Amino acid sequence: MSLRLYDYELDENGYKVRLALGALGLDCETVAVDMVPGAEQTRSPLIDLNPLGTLPILVDGGTVLREAEAILAYLARRYDPAGTWLPQEPAAFGETLMWLAFATRELHAASLARRAALFDHPGDGPELESRSRAAFRAMEDHIVLRGLSGAGWFAGTGPTIADLALFPAFALSRDFGIDHEAYPGLRRWSRRVRGLPGFRTMPGIPDYH
Amino acid sequence: MDEPDGWYAVALGADIEPSTSAGTRLFGHELVVWRDAAGAVHVWEDRCPHRGMRLSFGFVRGDHIACLYHGWRYDAAGQCRFIPAHPDLAVSPMIRTRTFPCRERAGLIWVRWGSPADDAPEAAPDEAAPVSPLRSLYLDAPAARLAAALGGTGSDGLARLDLAGSPVLVAVQPLAAAASAAHIVVPAAPEAPTADLARLAAACITLRRTIEGAAP
Numbered sequence: 001m002s003l004r005l006y007d008y009e010l011d012e013n014g015y016k017v018r019l020a021l022g023a024l025g026l027d028c029e030t031v032a033v034d035m036v037p038g039a040e041q042t043r044s045p046l047i048d049l050n051p052l053g054t055l056p057i058l059v060d061g062g063t064v065l066r067e068a069e070a071i072l073a074y075l076a077r078r079y080d081p082a083g084t085w086l087p088q089e090p091a092a093f094g095e096t097l098m099w100l101a102f103a104t105r106e107l108h109a110a111s112l113a114r115r116a117a118l119f120d121h122p123g124d125g126p127e128l129e130s131r132s133r134a135a136f137r138a139m140e141d142h143i144v145l146r147g148l149s150g151a152g153w154f155a156g157t158g159p160t161i162a163d164l165a166l167f168p169a170f171a172l173s174r175d176f177g178i179d180h181e182a183y184p185g186l187r188r189w190s191r192r193v194r195g196l197p198g199f200r201t202m203p204g205i206p207d208y209h
Numbered sequence: 210m211d212e213p214d215g216w217y218a219v220a221l222g223a224d225i226e227p228s229t230s231a232g233t234r235l236f237g238h239e240l241v242v243w244r245d246a247a248g249a250v251h252v253w254e255d256r257c258p259h260r261g262m263r264l265s266f267g268f269v270r271g272d273h274i275a276c277l278y279h280g281w282r283y284d285a286a287g288q289c290r291f292i293p294a295h296p297d298l299a300v301s302p303m304i305r306t307r308t309f310p311c312r313e314r315a316g317l318i319w320v321r322w323g324s325p326a327d328d329a330p331e332a333a334p335d336e337a338a339p340v341s342p343l344r345s346l347y348l349d350a351p352a353a354r355l356a357a358a359l360g361g362t363g364s365d366g367l368a369r370l371d372l373a374g375s376p377v378l379v380a381v382q383p384l385a386a387a388a389s390a391a392h393i394v395v396p397a398a399p400e401a402p403t404a405d406l407a408r409l410a411a412a413c414i415t416l417r418r419t420i421e422g423a424a425p
Contacts (some may be wrong), residue, residue, distance in 0.1 A: 030350075141414055145345045148406040171349050181384070182347035184224035191229065206277055207308075208268040209229075 003028040008035035012168035055152035058124035092156030106135040110169040218380030232265030254307040352383035370383030373412035
């Protein structure tokens, strides 16, 4: 096994993959990419690995993957045969994929809001903030409902890659000015995520809590 | 905005777990609500006197809360007791943060704001009456509109609401001019069937939509 991750320390999508590597207890060689301000991922040789010019990129032997959510699904299927992180049971599998889609679509606004706040990327601040709040509210409603029926995670009966894909946007929301005040359910859920074996922090997510 | 003296609920007790903290607001003033390892709750101004960092970003150890910036530690009375950069220093009694009287009742954490004439909420619900926490609902709507939709609150600070056919108790928290929270508990045994709570939680979402959509 020789996993290699092309990553940028401050990128929340790369962080999703780091969370999965930690949860699965996998060793991985990390190649630091100058994404900001260098945009190194848009030039050769990285553009030859991923023609879309995005990060992260995972290389595992002959397999080359982009898109954090796809990488999470791959890692789970490849290295977690028990199906803990990507459940086999159809309903839990469907729910996991539903929230992975949410992480790429609804939470994209949070990603753009953070880039605008931290990296001066162009973006309509108020519009992105309002869409991010709407996404966090949908997550809060779901996790509260789950909590009342005795479940602590987004899909299935235990933590899945959906939780790992959803965690960074919420945990980093103060980077773009959204406090956790209105999300007590997510606050408690993020504490559970932090307690997972192999959990790692990143800049913006305190070591202490 | 108007800041009437009184007791205000700022969280469901169950949402502030031992050794955790959370930031909130009352009339736009930032507060930290935290619970120490022994289970006692504290409500303070959410500001470290050192550099103004929000203490709700910090961490609880035992019966102290520490600031995330430089680790200054405050005891349950709001007095700074330890400064990691100066471990041998006897910390000045001047270094303290503003604390507010608070208490837990009816499954909620209440803070006293100003000097209310009566030290309410004293009345019902009975301290011993069991409640189940339902949820805190955060609304993009002024507290007055929320309170009006609930039909007004009793002298104990709680509104009685029929939610999808079940009685619930609601406390209104004015967060800021256009934001409020409804802390909702169900007067029932803690072992109430969960399906019922889930049904009520769904009704909460409808309630929020109605209030936020109502004309100001």
